[in-house]
């Protein structure tokens with residue numbers, strides 16, 4: 001991972017709120033991260049932690065209202081994607097930034113064959129004629145490992161299995177040689193054996209094409225397998241950020257530490273009793289003025305109920321948003 | 335249970351089949367069957383948890399539901415607590431229902447949104463007992479205590495609860511009639527990671543307290559390793575391997591079990607670098623049209639000629655370890671297995687001839 005290089009994507013202070021009946025949902029709170037060239041950035045967190053809303057906000061994919069992107073900048077190729085006009089944004093989306101979502105059945109159009117759907121971005125963003133697009137579409141299906149590509153271009157989405165549909169989605173996302181690929185839980189609905197195929201494919205494609213990837217998942221095992229660096233989200237915030245190996249070797253945030261203890265494994269020692277995280281994830285009704293994890297945290301300090309902790313640099317490219325210092329076992333020196 | 339030299343079998347399932355007819359065309363003619371469960375046999379000992387794992391669509395839910403006779407089964411024998419329920423009439427089943435219950439995957443969909451928690455948990459008591467209204471109310475509150483739900487919320491509706499709490503409601507309801515056997519069908523699949531352990535610990539506590547026996551259906555192999563005493567692995571309507579938990583995870587025998595275990599992503603980056611992974615190619619075939627011979631032969635990394643001809647027997651290859659794979663026919667040497675495959679080639683040829691004659 002080329003450290004220090006100019007990031008391909010730079011997100012600063014992103015804040016997204018939904019207006020709902022009787023109030024607001026503060027889904028994304030002051031989220032900042034960068035994506036470096038050629039890296040695979042994993043984003044983990046349980047459902048409702050703000051992973052999808054973060055990515056949809058920066059791609060301008062949220063309906064407004066109810067969504068309101070209240071603050072932040074998203075720098076891509078020298079432009080702030082939150083400020084550019086709709087036309088420019090449409091050009092970026094599906095072009096230089098490709099995306100893949102969890103459920104390919106809802107993102108693929110059931111009435112067009114997959115060939116048409118791969119050719120569409122090629123014609124729209126790359127200015128290809130029909131013949132050129134058809135040739136490229138076949139290459140793309142081959143690239144993502146779909147056998148008998150030429151014939152399968154004529155098939156409709158329902159004629160593909162779940163795993164194959166997800167490959168088609170990846171082919172579409174890759175159509176315009178994106179610099180950034182955003183993948184939102186693309187393997188969550190798949191069986192482990194099919195997930196293993198897709199993860200393998202992804203690692204291979206990323207190496208060959210050299211793009212930067214944001215891979216969202218709720219599965220710590222998946223990030224351990226494919227990410228170079230990881231963001232941990234909780235309650236609409238990034239609570240920890242570190243290179244993958246560092247995160248698993250030396251987790252700093254109490255949430256990450258608890259999460260790693262609560263998931264059972266198929267190898268190593270088997271635990272007689274699972275460690276649990278008491279309580280429920282927070283309800284994000286207002287702008288947070290305290291640590292979102294405090295009700296469930298077993299090392300919470302008095303301060304945690306009064307202030308929302310900033311992200312503290314803990315060295316090795318690693319930071320954690322917590323007032324407690326896991327290394328000393330006491331409050332952090334301010 | 336571990337101290338008991340001769341554990342008693344609470345559930346004995348033999349050659350269970352559940353086929354769903356396929357009707358096609360204008361006249362809805364019966365043109366085939368989805369062989370969702372196609373001849374499975376297993377026992378569950380009193381007080382143990384049998385884990386049932388496998389990819390989606392392999393027949394786990396159908397197997398669990400059929401075992402409780404929520405379907406009229408196609409074939410097979412189901413002995414539960416001494417009674418043969420495989421062919422029992424619905425009327426007789428009614429009296430048997432209290433002993434066997436089910437906890438479902440989606441607590442949202444399985445709870446009636448228009449009923450209060452009190453009414454939901456009480457419903458089985460209304461159906462099957464003659465308790466007075468106040469006795470029932472007391473029993474419901476007691477159940478709520480047992481599953482860790484606040485009594486104060488008895489009057490609320492399911493939508494006011496989180497996923498984990500809704501699953502507790504489902505569990506309380508399943509416990510209402512003091513069952514012996516509970517089929518848990520993916521009870522944690524819809525829950526967040528941080529909530530899964532809460533529910534699994536609850537299930538374990540209840541098992542200890544009431545001596546419950548579980549069939550725990552899950553696609554999560556790590557959670558099954560935690561909760562199960564023994565584990566059955568299903569593929570395309572059949573059990574391909576069944577073994578005590580420790581043995582299965584330490585040394586899986588069936589090629590499918592090996593592949594399945596090696597596909598589980600472990601939260602350990604070092605392991606990902608060093609681990610030998612078997613990546614299966616292709617998808618699970620349709621249960622309406624399973625492959626000939628061993629049903630795993632289209633994806634098996636260890637496939638042999640014989641596998642495409644002859645279905646392997648499901649047999650006990652080591653004490654307590656059952657496998658259906660030609661690699662474990664220990665009586666066969668390499669030469670024998672070639673012979674066997676030739677023999678079966680011939681057999682299938684003569685079958686073809688017979689077909690022509692008929």
Ligand SMILES: Nc1ncnc2c1ncn2[C@@H]1O[C@H](COP(=O)(O)OP(=O)(O)O)[C@@H](O)[C@H]1O
Pocket residue numbers: 018020025026027045046047048049050051052053054066284
């Ligand atoms: N359209 C919407 N209206 C109201 N709230 C929403 C909407 N979409 C998402 N949210 C809320 O935003 C929060 C973050 O959601 P999301 O980003 O989808 O989480 P994740 O992807 O991490 O599971 C959740 O509390 C969710 O309920």
Ligand SMILES: Nc1ncnc2c1ncn2[C@@H]1O[C@H](COP(=O)(O)OP(=O)(O)O)[C@@H](O)[C@H]1O
Pocket residue numbers: 354368369370388389390391392393394395396397621
């Ligand atoms: N009521 C039904 N009618 C027809 N086919 C069914 C029915 N229920 C399940 N099936 C089919 O049986 C197979 C096994 O399904 P299921 O038992 O739900 O698998 P699992 O629980 O392992 O995912 C699948 O192919 C499914 O489509």
Ligand code: SF4
Pocket residue numbers: 253254255291292293294295297298299300301304309321322323324
């Ligand atoms: S800031 Fe306080 S409450 Fe939040 S995780 Fe750290 S110690 Fe726990």
Ligand code: SF4
Pocket residue numbers: 588589590628629630631632634635636637638641646658659660661
């Ligand atoms: S019988 Fe043959 S195809 Fe089936 S699992 Fe064994 S080796 Fe593989």
Ligand SMILES: [Mg+2]
Pocket residue numbers: 051052053184185
């Ligand atoms: Mg999401």
Ligand SMILES: [Mg+2]
Pocket residue numbers: 394395396520
């Ligand atoms: Mg199921």
